Amino acid sequence: MLRILAVTKEHEVxxxxxxxxxxxxxIAWYWVDFSKPTNEEILLLSxxxxxxxxAIEDCLHFLQRPKLEYYNNHSFLVMxxxxxxxxxxxxxxxxxxxxxxxxxxLEEVPEIIxxxxxFCSSKHTCDQMPVEVLHKIIDKLxxxxxxxxxxxxxxxxxxxxxxxxxxxPSLINETFRVRSQLLQLHYVIGPMRxxxxxxxxxxxxxxxxxxxxxxxxxxxxLLKLSQMVMSNREITSxxxxxxxxxxxxxxxxxxKKLTVITTIFMPLTFIAGIxxxxxxxxxxxxxxxxxxxxxxxxxxxxxxMAIWFLKKGWFRND
Numbered sequence: 001m002l003r004i005l006a007v008t009k010e011h012e013v014x015x016x017x018x019x020x021x022x023x024x025x026x027i028a029w030y031w032v033d034f035s036k037p038t039n040e041e042i043l044l045l046s047x048x049x050x051x052x053x054x055a056i057e058d059c060l061h062f063l064q065r066p067k068l069e070y071y072n073n074h075s076f077l078v079m080x081x082x083x084x085x086x087x088x089x090x091x092x093x094x095x096x097x098x099x100x101x102x103x104x105x106l107e108e109v110p111e112i113i114x115x116x117x118x119f120c121s122s123k124h125t126c127d128q129m130p131v132e133v134l135h136k137i138i139d140k141l142x143x144x145x146x147x148x149x150x151x152x153x154x155x156x157x158x159x160x161x162x163x164x165x166x167x168x169p170s171l172i173n174e175t176f177r178v179r180s181q182l183l184q185l186h187y188v189i190g191p192m193r194x195x196x197x198x199x200x201x202x203x204x205x206x207x208x209x210x211x212x213x214x215x216x217x218x219x220x221x222l223l224k225l226s227q228m229v230m231s232n233r234e235i236t237s238x239x240x241x242x243x244x245x246x247x248x249x250x251x252x253x254x255x256k257k258l259t260v261i262t263t264i265f266m267p268l269t270f271i272a273g274i275x276x277x278x279x280x281x282x283x284x285x286x287x288x289x290x291x292x293x294x295x296x297x298x299x300x301x302x303x304x305m306a307i308w309f310l311k312k313g314w315f316r317n318d
Contacts, residue, residue, distance in 0.1 A: 002041060003116060006030040007128075015120060019044065022100070031119070031133050033112060034104040049102060051095055052076070059093045059104050066191040068198050068205065073097055075205060077134075079195070080188045081109050081141050084148055087184055092141065094134060101130035103137065111140035135214050138196070142221050145189060149228050152178055152185075156235060172243045179236045185229050193222035264305045268298045 006014040006021075009028045022030040034041060045056045055076040058064050064078045077094040090109055095102040103112060115136045119128065159174055196219040199205050200212060275284070275294060284290045 001035045001037070003033040003035065004030065005032075005116070005119060019048070027099075029099040029101075029130055031100070031130065032102045033116060034102070035108060035112070036106060037104070045102075045104070049095070051102075055093075055095065062106065063089060063091050064093075066188075066195045068195055068202070070204050074100075077195070079138065079141055080192060081105075081111055082144060082148060082185070082188055084144060087148065087181055089184075089188060092137070094137070096130055096134055099130065101133045111144060112137060115140050131211055135211070135218070138215075138218055142192070142218050142225070145185070145225050146221075149185065149225060149232075152181060152232060153228075156232060159239065172240070175236050175239050175243070179233065179240070182229055182233045182236065186226075186233070189222060189225045189229060193219065193226055196222055260309050264302050264309070267301050267305070271298055271301075 002019055004015065004017055004019060004022060006017055007028050007030070008014065008026050010026070011028075014027075019032065021027070022032060034045075042060070045051050045059070046053065051074065052071040055069065055071060058076070058078060063080075066080055067078050069076045074095050074097040077096065079092045079094065081090040081092055082088070083090065090105065090107055092109055092112065093104040095104070105112065115133070118136060119133065155174070155178060159171055159178070196215060200215055200219060271294065275282075284294070287293070
């Protein structure tokens with residue numbers, strides 16, 4: 001599906017005009033949005049718009065890293081949108097020229113729709129330029145990152161509550177799930193931040209000073225997001241390490257108690273082993289009270305060892 005928005009030199013806003021009319025002389029600038037395009041519509045990128053074959057190839061081969069490339073009469077940008085529920089990455093490709101902007105995405109992107117509705121309903125669209133459209137698209141994409149990161153932070157606060165309640169098995173599973181999501185966000189936010197930095201510092205991507213301030217604001221947002229993601233990853237690392245340390249402590253405590261019990265029964269097993277031998281010349285076997293003497297000796301030995309270990313604190317959990 002193609003969405004077309006054009007502004008004439010007489011400052012008239014045209015919508016949904018035939019795509020072949022966007023290059024007519026009376027058009028000052030235009031925005032064409034390729035949303036879930038058909039094969040026939042994809043062919044327009046090369047046959048009508050004459051974009052570079054490498055850029056078109058990047059559009060069709062999912063998933064490219066966010067980047068900025070320059071060609072003869074246009075710049076090509078790759079950006080990422082994130083689905084707020086599944087965290088699936090959606091690629092958004094932008095062709096930008098002096099008097100046009102062409103957006104391309106294989107799936108519906110809510111941020112593109114929001115930007116489109118903004119310019120369709122704005123009274124000042126005729127005063128805008130393609131770079132303003134680009135700014136609005138990037139701004140919408142970055143704004144959707146914040147709720148995702150804030151949601152993860154809320155879950156981490158709940159994880160701290162669960163940690164205090166002692167629900168360790170569910171906590172460690174959630175910790176690894178959160179770490180996986182933070183890693184996925186890092187792979188998106190980091191390259192997007194580098195993309196904005198290149199746009200601001202590049203001499204070929206010319207931005208007027210008043211326009212550069214708006215892109216600088218988006219770059220600051222990405223820096224903040226990047227710091228939030230890295231900080232949360234460090235927190236999850238600490239939670240994971242604390243769980244491993246606590247689990248090791250519990251295991252050591254259990255092994256210590258089992259070792260004490262085994263040590264107590266070692267001399268008792270030795271005594272039982274001696275008198276379990278079937279030799280003929282064992283005078284103790286013929287004593288009238290030999291059985292009770294041996295039981296008393298075993299009980300006394302085990303009791304004294306248990307008391308000694310108890311005084312040494314081997315039965316304590318701390």
